[in-house]
Amino acid sequence: MNQRTHIPYVKNGTLQKDPEGRKVVIEIRDLRKSFGDNHVLNGFNLRLYEGENLVIMGKSGSGKSVMIKCLVGLMQADSGYIEVLGKEVNTLDRAQLDTLRADIGFLFQGSALYDSMTVRENLEFPMRRHKEKLGAFADTEPMVLEALENVGLAHTLDLMPEELSGGMKRRVALARTLILKPKVILYDEPTSGLDPITAKEIIELMRSIQKKYNTSSLIITHDVDCARVISERMVLLVDGINYAEGTYAELSSDKDPKVEAFFKK
Ligand SMILES: Nc1ncnc2c1ncn2[C@@H]1O[C@H](COP(=O)(O)OP(=O)(O)OP(=O)(O)O)[C@@H](O)[C@H]1O
Numbered sequence: 258m259n260q261r262t263h264i265p266y267v268k269n270g271t272l273q274k275d276p277e278g279r280k281v282v283i284e285i286r287d288l289r290k291s292f293g294d295n296h297v298l299n300g301f302n303l304r305l306y307e308g309e310n311l312v313i314m315g316k317s318g319s320g321k322s323v324m325i326k327c328l329v330g331l332m333q334a335d336s337g338y339i340e341v342l343g344k345e346v347n348t349l350d351r352a353q354l355d356t357l358r359a360d361i362g363f364l365f366q367g368s369a370l371y372d373s374m375t376v377r378e379n380l381e382f383p384m385r386r387h388k389e390k391l392g393a394f395a396d397t398e399p400m401v402l403e404a405l406e407n408v409g410l411a412h413t414l415d416l417m418p419e420e421l422s423g424g425m426k427r428r429v430a431l432a433r434t435l436i437l438k439p440k441v442i443l444y445d446e447p448t449s450g451l452d453p454i455t456a457k458e459i460i461e462l463m464r465s466i467q468k469k470y471n472t473s474s475l476i477i478t479h480d481v482d483c484a485r486v487i488s489e490r491m492v493l494l495v496d497g498i499n500y501a502e503g504t505y506a507e508l509s510s511d512k513d514p515k516v517e518a519f520f521k522k
């Protein structure tokens with residue numbers, strides 16, 4: 258097994274710093290989740306540092322979405338420790354979880370816009386849910402516009418999702434994720450289903466957003482090119498564990514067959 262840079266213990270409840278002084282924003286330890294005999298996660302560990310772009314790769318069905326759902330409390334893990342922004346997710350009640358989620362942007366697999374709402378209404382939606390973070394009387398218009406400008410789509414304000422291309426929908430979904438100025442963004446397959454040029458545009462947007470707001474990002478992808486461009490560090494999810502960790506350069510030259518399999522074209 259090839260589990261390097263193994264993750265030491267983090268003290269509960271407080272954001273610890275790593276030796277380089279970076280804060281830990283997400284900590285997962287020994288996460289386990291099975292569906293009957295299907296043992297999906299078998300002791301998965303992960304750490305995301307502030308301001309970092311961390312890519313997680315794993316083949317289809319390896320448990321990436323399950324892991325991310327456990328992370329935000331949409332799915333209950335069988336066991337394991339999950340801490341996000343200093344909060345232990347499994348101990349939070351609904352209201353506390355909602356407050357925490359206002360700091361977590363989640364770009365779902367697919368764009369998941371509401372088809373019956375205009376772009377503007379789609380973007381206003383998370384703001385209504387998280388009024389306390391924004392202040393009850395916040396003027397939504399400039400925030401909607403700023404978020405759309407960030408993805409180059411200010412002109413689509415009053416369009417319906419069906420009037421947008423696939424790449425545009427993805428960008429609107431990204432704008433909707435940004436609107437609450439999240440500290441952490443979780444991307445589940447941000448480039449899947451897009452042509453290579455549009456995928457590249459989305460990747461560039463993710464990078465510019467990360468720079469502009471110093472967000473920390475967890476990026477789940479199959480897309481090796483996306484991983485190469487955007488990752489500072491990568492984790493390979495194999496057999497339900499963080500099988501290998503390292504930079505793109507380290508992992509792509511690794512001779513372990515299970516690691517090599519990811520980088521074969
Ligand atoms: N709600 C559920 N009930 C039962 N099994 C589930 C459920 N959700 C996921 N699974 C199973 O867990 C495994 C991992 O699924 P998951 O969606 O996490 O894969 P993934 O790595 O995200 O794959 P992809 O790259 O295709 O998105 C699969 O075998 C799937 O069938």
Ligand SMILES: [Mg+2]
Pocket residue numbers: 321322323366445
């Ligand atoms: Mg998935």
